[in-house]
Amino acid sequence: MTAQRVLWERLNREIIGCQRCPRLVEWREQVARERRRAFADWEYWGKPVPGFGDIEARVLIVGLAPGAHGSNRTGRMFTGDSSGDFLYRALHEAGFASQPTATHSEDGLDLQDIFITAVCRCAPPDNRPLREEILNCQPYMVEELRLLNRLEGIVALGRIAFERVQRILRPDHPLLPFRHGAFYKPADHFPWLLASYHPSRQNTQTGRLTAEMFAGIWQRVRDELG
Numbered sequence: 012m013t014a015q016r017v018l019w020e021r022l023n024r025e026i027i028g029c030q031r032c033p034r035l036v037e038w039r040e041q042v043a044r045e046r047r048r049a050f051a052d053w054e055y056w057g058k059p060v061p062g063f064g065d066i067e068a069r070v071l072i073v074g075l076a077p078g079a080h081g082s083n084r085t086g087r088m089f090t091g092d093s094s095g096d097f098l099y100r101a102l103h104e105a106g107f108a109s110q111p112t113a114t115h116s117e118d119g120l121d122l123q124d125i126f127i128t129a130v131c132r133c134a135p136p137d138n139r140p141l142r143e144e145i146l147n148c149q150p151y152m153v154e155e156l157r158l159l160n161r162l163e164g165i166v167a168l169g170r171i172a173f174e175r176v177q178r179i180l181r182p183d184h185p186l187l188p189f190r191h192g193a194f195y196k197p198a199d200h201f202p203w204l205l206a207s208y209h210p211s212r213q214n215t216q217t218g219r220l221t222a223e224m225f226a227g228i229w230q231r232v233r234d235e236l237g
């Protein structure tokens with residue numbers, strides 16, 4: 012195993028064992044115990060969800076937090092819910108994912124040149140992590156950014172991810188404005204930053220984020236990577 016891989020495994024073990032946020036520890040475990048009827052025969056993951064994807068990736072995707080019955084059930088980013096269905100279909104069409112579906116952690120899905128993380132690793136009530144919970148979780152993304160040594164760009168899914176990435180990478184600068192499709196390259200040493208609406212059910216079912224709009228994001232990523 013390479014030294015880099017060892018560092019990733021150490022980080023992931025630390026994330027999975029994390030209990031820093033009492034409210035989220037209680038909630039993720041409660042959801043895992045009670046389960047949704049459709050998943051009654053599942054053994055929920057019920058723990059923090061580590062990053063997923065290609066550790067040599069040039070592009071990092073940053074989401075918000077695990078879905079209660081998605082990643083909190085399956086243990087893998089964006090796996091097992093409608094947000095993941097929307098995301099992985101688009102990534103597959105753009106050539107970044109080996110398959111268009113993500114149903115469970117052993118389904119064979121493989122990502123190329125993409126690594127996926129989130130600002131908060133535990134499922135929050137109402138999909139809303141508190142500011143202090145996001146801050147508690149921030150060191151994990153900081154470490155991932157350090158380990159992704161081929162990184163060229165970041166796709167932020169939603170305003171919270173878009174702002175958090177900036178707070179980490181350029182804390183002394185005013186926040187850049189968020190709008191879907193906004194692209195920034197603030198400085199030579201800074202990865203480019205592309206903003207997208209989050210593929211939440213609320214956004215995709217209301218037409219705020221369409222498949223076509225989302226495909227445009229991944230086409231832009233392709234163009235940037237050359």
Ligand code: SF4
Binds near residue numbers: 029036059131147149
């Ligand atoms: S949200 Fe992050 S910091 Fe808080 S308990 Fe989960 S993994 Fe730990």
